[in-house]
Amino acid sequence: MTTSVIKRNKITIDASGQVVGRLASKIAMILMGKNKPNYRPHIDTGDKVEIHNVGEIRFTGKKMETKGLRHHSNHPGGLKTKMVKELIKEDPKRILIHAIGRMLPKNNTRPRRLLRISFK
Numbered sequence: 001m002t003t004s005v006i007k008r009n010k011i012t013i014d015a016s017g018q019v020v021g022r023l024a025s026k027i028a029m030i031l032m033g034k035n036k037p038n039y040r041p042h043i044d045t046g047d048k049v050e051i052h053n054v055g056e057i058r059f060t061g062k063k064m065e066t067k068g069l070r071h072h073s074n075h076p077g078g079l080k081t082k083m084v085k086e087l088i089k090e091d092p093k094r095i096l097i098h099a100i101g102r103m104l105p106k107n108n109t110r111p112r113r114l115l116r117i118s119f120k
Contacts, residue, residue, distance in 0.1 A: 016056035024099035031113040
């Protein structure tokens with residue numbers, strides 16, 4: 001199988017009321033192509049994913065108040081933390097992309113797979 005033969009379907013997912021981690025793992029499986037019978041680890045056979053109602057995702061427990069996403073500038077004292085409660089108001093897509101990206105393999109296919117996500 002060559003990459004020119006791969007047919008990518010567009011899968012639509014409604015994120016309203018779904019837990020972030022469970023939703024992210026489903027999307028990561030689709031992006032990797034593990035839901036297809038012709039899955040090969042060395043060939044990127046994943047589909048395109050369109051996600052609706054991203055602002056209505058939910059967290060379990062007290063994660064909305066306690067969980068934070070960290071970013072470091074590689075300078076001393078450059079660790080920045082934003083709480084999920086703030087991020088969900090600013091840009092809920094960022095939370096979901098962060099979760100999905102961490103569930104994908106850490107190799108050179110990750111950026112290409114993340115580009116196949118679209119939001120409506």
